[in-house]
Amino acid sequence: MKFAYLLVGGCGGCDMAIVDLSEKLVDALEHLEVVFWAPTVADVKYKDLEAMPDNSIDLGFVSGMVRNKENEHLVKVMRQKCKILVAYGICAALGGIPGMANLHTKEELLENAYIKSPSVDNPDNVLPSPESEVNGYKLTLPELLDYVKPVSAVVDVDYFVGGCPPHHEHVARIVEAIVSGNLPPKGSWITDGSSVCDKCPRNPALKGKTRSFISEVKRMHEGVVDEEECLLQQGYLCLGPVTQGDCGALCPKVGIRCAGCGGPIPPTTDFGLRAVSAITSLFENEKVARQALEKYPVFAKLLYRYGLPGSKLGEKVEILKKREVEAKH
Amino acid sequence: MSQAQAEVAEKKNEEWEPNILVIACNWCTYQAADMAGSLRYSYPPTCKVVRVPCSGRVEPEFVIEALLNGADGVLIGGCHPGDCHYKEGNYKALRRFEWLKKIVEELGIEPERVRLEWIAGSEGLKFAEVMKEFDATIRKLGPNPLKKV
Numbered sequence: 001m002k003f004a005y006l007l008v009g010g011c012g013g014c015d016m017a018i019v020d021l022s023e024k025l026v027d028a029l030e031h032l033e034v035v036f037w038a039p040t041v042a043d044v045k046y047k048d049l050e051a052m053p054d055n056s057i058d059l060g061f062v063s064g065m066v067r068n069k070e071n072e073h074l075v076k077v078m079r080q081k082c083k084i085l086v087a088y089g090i091c092a093a094l095g096g097i098p099g100m101a102n103l104h105t106k107e108e109l110l111e112n113a114y115i116k117s118p119s120v121d122n123p124d125n126v127l128p129s130p131e132s133e134v135n136g137y138k139l140t141l142p143e144l145l146d147y148v149k150p151v152s153a154v155v156d157v158d159y160f161v162g163g164c165p166p167h168h169e170h171v172a173r174i175v176e177a178i179v180s181g182n183l184p185p186k187g188s189w190i191t192d193g194s195s196v197c198d199k200c201p202r203n204p205a206l207k208g209k210t211r212s213f214i215s216e217v218k219r220m221h222e223g224v225v226d227e228e229e230c231l232l233q234q235g236y237l238c239l240g241p242v243t244q245g246d247c248g249a250l251c252p253k254v255g256i257r258c259a260g261c262g263g264p265i266p267p268t269t270d271f272g273l274r275a276v277s278a279i280t281s282l283f284e285n286e287k288v289a290r291q292a293l294e295k296y297p298v299f300a301k302l303l304y305r306y307g308l309p310g311s312k313l314g315e316k317v318e319i320l321k322k323r324e325v326e327a328k329h
Numbered sequence: 330m331s332q333a334q335a336e337v338a339e340k341k342n343e344e345w346e347p348n349i350l351v352i353a354c355n356w357c358t359y360q361a362a363d364m365a366g367s368l369r370y371s372y373p374p375t376c377k378v379v380r381v382p383c384s385g386r387v388e389p390e391f392v393i394e395a396l397l398n399g400a401d402g403v404l405i406g407g408c409h410p411g412d413c414h415y416k417e418g419n420y421k422a423l424r425r426f427e428w429l430k431k432i433v434e435e436l437g438i439e440p441e442r443v444r445l446e447w448i449a450g451s452e453g454l455k456f457a458e459v460m461k462e463f464d465a466t467i468r469k470l471g472p473n474p475l476k477k478v
Contacts (some may be wrong), residue, residue, distance in 0.1 A: 103435070272432060273389040280424035289427040299428070300435040311391050313436045319474050320437030 001058045004036035004049070007072035009148070010064025011311065014089035015040045018251050026170045031179045032059075045280060057081045059178060060086040062254055070142030079155035084178075086159045087151040089263050093189075094271070095150045095309030100301050101310050102147050102317045105325060110144075136234050141300040142319035147317050150310045150316040153175075160189045162244050162263030164306060170246040189244070189266050196240035196258045200249035200319070202230045213284040217292040225255040232282060237292060237302065240276040242271060261306045270312045272303035347375045349469040350400040351460070352391065357412040357449050358406025364453030372460035374405075375467075376404040384408070384445075387419025389429045392443055396433075399476050402442045402467040404459070415425045419447070438472050 007015060018025065025296055034042060035057060035262040036049050039206065060082030066072050087093045095102070097265070103111055110127050114120060130143040151157055161174060174190050177183055199204045204211050211233065218235040231238040236257045240249065244262035251258050278320075282288050296302050308314040344448065355358040365452045366373060381387060384407025392403045407419040426445045434440040444463060448456050 004462075019443075148397070239413055269392060270393070273393060274426045276389045276425055276432070280428055283424050286420065286423045286427055289424040293427065293431050295379075298435060299431045303432065312390075312397060316397070316475050317437075323474050324437050 001032050002034040002035050002056065002074075002084060004057045004060045004078065005034070005041070006036070006038065006049075006060065006062050007040055007045060008072055008074060008092075008151075009067035010089060010091045010096070012040055013165040014063035014091075014163075017089075017168050017171050019207060020168035021172055024175070028175045028179065046074060046077075049074075049081060052081050052316070054080050055083055058083050060085045062086070062092050062151050063089045065091040065098055066145065066151060067098060068142040068144050069171060070171050072145065072149075072154055075151055080162060084158050085151075085155070086161060086174075087157045088161045089101055089166055090162050090263055090306045092151045093157075093263055094161055094202045094307035096261075096306050096315070099148045099150075099307065099309040099314070100305065102314060102321075103246050103298065103300060106146050107239040115322065115329070147321070148309050153309070153315070158186045159183070159265070162191065162261065163247060164261035167247040167250065169248070173246075189245045189263060191246050191262075191266065191297050193265065194242045194245040195265055196238075196245040196247070196249045196252065196262065199245040199247075200230075200240055200252045201265065202228065202252055204230050204233065212280070214282050214288055215284045217295055219295055220257060227255070231242070231255075231257050232279070237279060239275055239303075242268065242274045259305050260303075263307065271307045272300070272311055275303050330412050332466075340454075343470055347373075347401045347464060347472075348399055349373075349376045349397045349464060349467060350393065351376050351378045351400045351404045351406060352381055352384075352387050353406040354386075354408060354414075354419070355380055355382050357408035358410065358446075358456065360405070360450030361448045361456035364451060365456045366453075368453045370453055370457035372457040373464040375459045375464050383413065383415050383418035384422035385413070385415065385420075387415050387422060387425075389425060389432075392429060394434075396438065396442065396473060397475055401470070401473040401476070402444070402463060402470075404444045404446060406448050406456075406459075409449050412449060432469050438473075438475075441466050443468060444475065447448050 036044050038044050060078050062075055062078055066075055090096045113127050114122055114127050128141055130141055132139050214235055216235045220236060227232055231252055236250060238257035239260040240252060240258040241265060243260045244259050244265050247262055260271060264274060268274045280289050293299055304311055353362060362378055384396050384405055387405050395403050407422050410419060413419045430440050430443055433443055
């Protein structure tokens with residue numbers, strides 16, 4: 001089975017999750033022939049991928065979101081060359097952490113990163129541009145797109161995998177499923193369908209206790225986290241109830257609330273809206289709901305930390321942002 | 330924008346009629362709509378009523394889905410606090426609505442396009458008045474930008 005791996009806008013953490021398979025990866029490599037893994041692992045160039053015949057690769061993984069024109073082009077090339085294309089990791093599947101950039105304009109982002117940031121030394125206020133000339137040499141950079149897009153907004157994706165990064169044991173299950181041909185229908189998430197709460201040792205239901213309502217909302221830096229009790233019961237807005245639990249509830253196990261990197265549990269399509277239903281039903285009264293809104297300066301960044309570009313309203317970002325910009329002028 | 334274009338846009342705006350979805354709970358707001366009819370109170374024909382068992386049944390997805398599919402405004406009607414047929418459905422609706430409204434606003438849609446209102450079964454007049462008021466609000470805001478796509 002020919003295998004290709006492309007990292008576009010992501011950080012490389014998802015590549016690490018595959019390497020973390022260690023000896024399982026060695027077993028899997030008996031079945032997989034790595035023909036392309038760039039830019040992180042194999043010594044191949046983008047033009048090598050472009051030169052391969054169409055549909056010649058059996059399985060392709062794309063990790064990272066589409067942030068610039070080069071990403072967009074490469075994802076299209078990957079689609080042409082691969083029979084099965086997997087959006088691997090939450091960035092590729094829904095946009096991930098960088099997807100929160102869609103709450104801002106491109107100009108705001110560039111200004112913050114290259115001019116306003118306190119660690120930046122840029123007296124001439126130089127911004128990256130697609131073409132520039134240095135010492136007589138013409139240099140080019142891929143052009144930044146206006147908005148972050150998940151891979152599925154550019155090409156058809158056969159399977160989605162959540163996680164930031166996906167837990168290596170989950171990756172092992174995915175690889176096994178693919179090698180044995182035991183795959184769900186196209187267009188689905190590869191997950192066991194459980195939530196983080198299903199796997200969480202803090203879950204009162206698993207301990208035979210009943211839940212009580214939340215009377216106060218706390219952020220992670222407030223108070224000391226109890227070792228045993230459910231984080232939601234303590235007032236921390238854990239998104240475990242609506243997040244895929246293939247990670248085995250890693251974060252809640254060490255006292256950190258789930259931020260939702262696993263992606264929505266199928267058939268949920270919009271992570272944030274489902275979280276609204278799930279979490280607010282646990283509140284004692286509407287005052288607690290309002291208290292939560294006051295504690296978080298940008299609420300959408302809590303509920304859509306990992307999935308804004310792939311959410312129902314997030315997909316319409318171009319229209320919504322355009323209006324906002326027009327309204328400002 | 331040239332003058333001709335402006336005239337066309339203005340004309341389009343005149344022709345445009347709001348499309349308002351009213352999600353009404355079976356026990357109060359839907360009864361109020363009935364009452365408004367019996368008492369001959371008129372309300373704008375732009376308001377289209379959908380009946381649900383309880384305002385607590387309304388998921389945030391319903392509202393967003395409506396906005397994405399051609400609604401210019403969505404109003405959720407439930408029983409007054411304490412009057413819910415299922416005891417606490419309307420309280421749950423309120424908690425959800427607080428968060429939903431904030432998200433809608435942060436993502437760039439006018440929060441006035443979504444509204445939660447308590448209308449009891451006997452308040453036929455209030456139902457008609459709220460519908461008129463909401464219709465006026467939506468007319469002021471103009472067509473929902475998401476509709477054009």
